[in-house]
Amino acid sequence: MARITLDHIRHAYGANPVADSDYALREVHHEWNDGGAYALLGPSGCGKTTLLNIISGLLQPSHGRILFDGNDVTEVSTQGRNIAQVFQFPVIYDTMTVYDNLAFPLRNRKVPEAEVDKRVRDMLEIIDLADWADRKARGLTADQKQKISLGRGLVRNDVNAILFDEPLTVIDPHMKWVLRSQLKRIHKQFGFTMVYVTHDQTEALTFADKVVVMYEGEIVQIGTPAELFEKPSHTFVGYFIGSPGMNVLPAQLNERSVVVGSQRMDLNVPPKTKLGDRIELGIRPEFIHLGREGMPVKISRIEDIGRRRIVRAEFEGKPLAIVADENTEIPAEARVSFDPAGINIYANSWRVGGEA
Ligand code: ADP
Ligand code: MG
Numbered sequence: 147m148a149r150i151t152l153d154h155i156r157h158a159y160g161a162n163p164v165a166d167s168d169y170a171l172r173e174v175h176h177e178w179n180d181g182g183a184y185a186l187l188g189p190s191g192c193g194k195t196t197l198l199n200i201i202s203g204l205l206q207p208s209h210g211r212i213l214f215d216g217n218d219v220t221e222v223s224t225q226g227r228n229i230a231q232v233f234q235f236p237v238i239y240d241t242m243t244v245y246d247n248l249a250f251p252l253r254n255r256k257v258p259e260a261e262v263d264k265r266v267r268d269m270l271e272i273i274d275l276a277d278w279a280d281r282k283a284r285g286l287t288a289d290q291k292q293k294i295s296l297g298r299g300l301v302r303n304d305v306n307a308i309l310f311d312e313p314l315t316v317i318d319p320h321m322k323w324v325l326r327s328q329l330k331r332i333h334k335q336f337g338f339t340m341v342y343v344t345h346d347q348t349e350a351l352t353f354a355d356k357v358v359v360m361y362e363g364e365i366v367q368i369g370t371p372a373e374l375f376e377k378p379s380h381t382f383v384g385y386f387i388g389s390p391g392m393n394v395l396p397a398q399l400n401e402r403s404v405v406v407g408s409q410r411m412d413l414n415v416p417p418k419t420k421l422g423d424r425i426e427l428g429i430r431p432e433f434i435h436l437g438r439e440g441m442p443v444k445i446s447r448i449e450d451i452g453r454r455r456i457v458r459a460e461f462e463g464k465p466l467a468i469v470a471d472e473n474t475e476i477p478a479e480a481r482v483s484f485d486p487a488g489i490n491i492y493a494n495s496w497r498v499g500g501e502a
Pocket of ligand 2: 194196
């Protein structure tokens with residue numbers, strides 16, 4: 147197990163990168179603590195796989211260094227880094243049995259056969275393939291094969307870290323849930339440094355102690371699920387975390403208060419923000435009161451989702467999502483007001499303040 151440092155990593159796939167947009171990773175400077183369970187969350191194409199491949203050594207970064215426990219491993223091979231990596235799609239030996247697939251990484255490292263047997267049998271239980279141990283991998287379904295891949299990643303207990311790259315994509319929803327809780331349990335038991343890539347916020351939030359959010363080749367926020375929800379550092383994070391995501395509305399700074407529509411709020415604005423600055427308010431849909439008081443909105447759609455309702459509306463020409471409980475009466479001439487407790491202020495997409 148190791149503490150992993152990414153020291154000013156940049157990566158471009160093409161030759162002669164010039165603009166920021168030529169880089170798949172722009173400037174990643176981050177430390178993964180020894181034994182931490184991290185989720186790496188972000189939309190497709192933001193650089194998650196690139197980052198994992200740089201940690202494991204499958205890819206050499208264009209700039210920067212990788213350190214394990216303070217030792218520079220940038221030039222060390224994948225083998226030498228001793229990292230287990232589980233990919234989005236199965237990587238297994240088709241002609242081997244399920245058992246031998248799991249035993250392979252252990253035998254490769256000369257683990258005594260009795261120990262191999264014990265660990266493989268335990269892992270077969272965890273991935274729910276005990277009855278399939280002697281079957282050739284070739285004939286299995288995609289999700290069974292992916293479980294083998296997972297098992298192969300988890301069967302060793304001497305790795306510096308385990309990296310998972312959206313490993314449950316091909317697994318059916320129920321089994322997803324089961325495997326996710328198994329992963330969490332295994333993490334607790336062995337204390338691996340784990341980095342779990344996903345574009346699914348539910349998966350990230352249930353699995354990890356710390357969530358690392360990426361956007362366009364950069365890490366934009368690292369925090370607990372609650373921190374990401376309450377204080378998104380960037381409008382993207384607010385939009386991406388939470389369902390529906392945070393509303394982002396243009397606002398004005400007026401003396402020391404903030405004006406959105408006709409509502410004036412005394413919010414905590416940092417001194418550096420200048421009067422007249424174009425700012426945006428991030429307003430969580432859960433912090434909007436819908437009723438007969440406040441500013442007019444035009445309701446376009448109401449979605450009933452169990453005990454909550456999502457109301458889609460238009461406010462001053464901008465889309466606005468509101469979360470109301472099932473008993474909320476929605477008048478024909480609906481009006482809204484914003485609760486300052488659920489508001490953050492953004493300038494150039496980055497959070498600069500908020501709250502009353
Ligand atoms: P993610 O895993 O978050 O979906 P990737 O790390 O796969 O993102 O990709 C980041 C960016 O790098 C994307 O713009 C993608 O098109 C580009 N990219 C990824 N792999 C390659 C490659 N082998 N060659 C060229 N560009 C690539
Ligand atoms: Mg990817």
